[in-house]
Amino acid sequence: MVADCEKGVRQGGFWLPWRTLLLSCMATVMYLLLGPAPEALVFDRVAIAQGEWWRLITGHWVHSDLDHAVWDIGAFALMGFLFERRLGNHLLPILLLGSLGVNAWVWWGDPSLGYYCGLSGILNTMMAVGLMQLWRDSRHPLVLITGLGFVAKIMVELLGGQIALTSTAWPEVPEVHAVGLLCGMLYTWVVRDLLNKPVPVIPASAGIHANQGIGSRPAPG
């Protein structure tokens, strides 16, 4: 039983999406310690060009104000609860691909954007992969409706030029959500060969189902 729990904790499970929790805690601590948009960590075009490459990663984990941080980190925690078990070890590559995609868009797609921060772009990558896996595993109509809802929301944001119900210190950049979503779809397509690998599952009695990430299909316990 204990071993099952340990395995579940190690591999990511229902009660403890530890990767997400760890990263959420990190983002929260960064906000609490460094405050809004810390100068040394945000995506700063000029500083990056001068060699401060770490900003390409750190820029996504810092936020412009409390609202920005609460919504982004809260959504990340919820997504971890919903999807980490399915994404497993793929979580970090997904977040990295999202970071790359959003960075590339900010750098080349909007050269007038000098500074960027926030988690939401890469969360859309995570959400896209998670939703597609959940749909493949469950075929539940709610998943389809949610997916369509997200696409519609992003379309509205793009057409309206701003993000509904949000007012953060730094102006909204709705395009990053679309870019994040596309990155998620790309990731799912690239690793599609891994999707069908069978995954060992911890007995349901432990309350935890372990997996090896994308492609895991819950097996009878």
Added chain:
Amino acid sequence: MTTYQVMRKMRQGMLFAVLFLLGTAVQAAGLLQPGDGSLPPLEIRDHQVNVVIEDGYAITSVEQVFHNPHGQDLEAHYSFPVPEHASVAELTLWIDGKPVTGEVLEREQAKQVYEEEKAAGRDAGITEKDSYKTFETRVSPVRAGQDTRIRLVYLQPAHIDTGIGRYVYPLEEGGVDEEKLAFWTANEKVTGNFSFDVQVRSGYPVDAVRMPNQPQAQITKIGDGEWKIHLGNRGSEMAAATANLEEGQQSLAAPTAAAFTLDQDLVVYWRHQEGLPGSVDLVAHKSQGKERGTFMLVVTPGDDLQPITEGRDWVFVLDISGSMQGKYATLADAVQRSLNKLRQDDRFRIVLFNNSSRELTSGFVNATPEAIARYSQSVAAVQPNSGTNLYAGLQLGLKSLDADRTSALVLVTDGVANVGETQQRKFIDLIKTKDVRLFTMVMGNSANRPMLEVMTKASNGFAVSMSNSDDVVGQLLAATSKATHEALHGVKLKISGIKTADTTPSEIGSLYRGQQLVLFGHYWGDGMADVELSGRISGQPTTYQTRFAFPAVATENPEVERLWAYASIEDTMAEINNFGEEADLKQSIVDLGVEYGLVTDYTAMVVMSDAAFNERGIERNNQKRLSVEAAAQQQRASRAAPSRRVDTQQPMYQKSRPSFSKGGGALDAWTLLLLLPLVWPVMRQRKNPQIS
């Protein structure tokens, strides 16, 4: 080691010493001494800079101690590059331990007074302006084995471009004056205390402050719009380091007692909060009971200018003269980055000039990645040398323009034309022969900025300054943002409902994306005024209006009077440079310089003992003005910087200001609402994994 080897080493050492001296000859701010060694060198013992940037202008105070380690009295000759649009407003010399402030006289008279005092062995000092190149301060005597303390204060506008303010403390001399280079060498070492303290005090929230290339600078946020920056080699760093160690914290600055060299510009950027509204700010000065007041009106437009989408032709005209040697790496970097910002449907040509001009490309080249890579390498491989035939460069650049395509000419130069045609009027005539916008990147501190600015304005273009200490990418971002958006051309500002006059600039010209309009002038009376800003955007007439009050009494910013006077003097100097030196124009500059205590091309500031001032019957107008300014500065320092915005009731702009824009994608309640229903199928499946 054999005698031969020793001799060889010595020869090598001497060669390096000569090369070193040649390399550093008058390339920086510092104490000048004849290159022939006929006079022994003095030392700069202390160099302490205090800058306050508030209400749209900067006040820079430079206090120095010169030390004479020799057995004879000597004259100190300190030279530093003219900061952008700056005028010296104070020269203070400590005589018998007591500070005495200088007065402005007509230049020849000031020089004569100084020479007489110097010849009599009495303490005296003088500050003159060497055209657009340097301010020269001489102090005599620096007594044998003793110190002499002086303070220089200068004022300059400090405006915001695309949400970012930029202040440069210029130290790097341009090396454009060959005669001076041949005669003088500069001692730019500060052997004692060096400190550089800047206070940014803004009525608008400031998000960040940055000092590029100075990682040891201590930057502290005091309040929403107030920041402090400190850089130094001793003293407070040591104290700060000790305090930090006591608290068990890591010190931000590595304390060092090393001599500081005044050879690198110090640049400070401050960034306003994102999303501030387009606005009109009024800074005025009007004493109680006076009918006439002086104002500085700053218009920060909203983001109404649309991006230009059509393909364009770009002609890069690059200065490869010898004076560009220290700046050429920055130039090549800037050009490469600029080329990379071109779009596929743009075309470009590259023209190089020194004694003569030549084209690097063969006609217009499509801006393909291959062409950009190829020509970036070619530009980087060029070795600058010889003189500067700017006219030939521009002439070649203006050739072969395609009348069917929009063209822009990007001139990158340190701007001292010394070969071929050098008359300003001829340059303006040349640029007006074609319908082309001139975008000028002014490199270094010794450029003939007045001429470049006049020429740029004549073409309805814009000029951007670039120091070796600047963030090249940031400066290019500012230039690109302007070049790729529409501009408001033929700008006019009309004030009605209150009498105004003497406004400067007399012709505003164009306003590009991110630029502020700064207008100085006089007003009479007080009360509400209607203000209308008009111009054309892509040929369409556009008008912005607002209404606000001019104050009956305003005493917080007496410096506005000097800023107005200096802006007027710059207008008059532009006329002199265009049409030649006419007596009435020269006299008007002398009159303004003397009345407002400003060092100009025709006036100088002289300082001597109070008794000597009395003996010569020189009125202490500047002393009175300085005491009024000091009182106002003390008052301002005692409270938070107020907003000077006057169009809050009737905003001139509906949109917020443009910026290099920062952003963050934020998730919102919709995201959570969409995700929450998924909890049910996820939970259900986890409880019963067989469900699919």
